[in-house]
Amino acid sequence: MDSLQEFDPSNPSNTSSINININTTIATNSSSSSSSPCSTLSRYENQKRRDWNTFGQYLRNHRPPLSLSWCSGAHVLEFLRYLDQFGKTKVHIQLCPFFGNPNPPAPCPCPLRQAWGSLDALIGRLRAAFEEHGGKPEANPFGARAVRLYLREVRDSQAKARGISYEKKKRKRPPESSTSSTSSTTSPVLPVRAILPPAPPSAS
DSSP, X not given: OEEEXXXXXXXXXXXXXXXXXXXXXXXXXXXXXXXXXXXXXXXXXXXXXXXXXHHHHHHHHSSSOOOGGGOOHHHHHHHHHHHGGGOOEEOXXXXXXXXXXXXXXXXXOOOXXXXXXXXXXXXXXXXXXXXXXXXXGGGOGGGOHHXXXXXXXXXXXXXXXXXXXXXXXXXXXXXXXXXXXXXXXXXXXXXXXXXXXXOOOOOO
């Protein structure tokens, strides 16, 4: 679990901290693939509750403090940018010789950021938690267009900087069954003369 400092723009030396776990749901599911579905669901719900509590504390520590009813997509973006300072994913800048290299051979001074997958999963959990706590879907700040555009920008920029692709793999079409292929290739083809009417008998 990453340890995050409380958000207080007026006091950058604030030493109090809040805790948040921003592991992706994919990573959580892969690590618990051998566990039961109930166990996985419980882990997701616990993570969602921790994320929700963390965001609520972030709003209380905001200057001036914010209530959830006044929270907008702009505040969500502010929260995501704040989390970047605690990221662990190396994102190369364009001047870095390893820009676009998925496996850099040496360390570099490029900044660490939150991975796009972690932010995307975090927003998904917070978006669900907002509605579970009585928020209306049309007023959900985590589903704001600005947030979606920001996540898309982070995905594209990190894909270029890290030399990886976040595009979903296309499903391969299942191969045709052997019986159908065999029947189509081995079905007999009648010669033309076999399907013509018989010639009339010749007059003697």
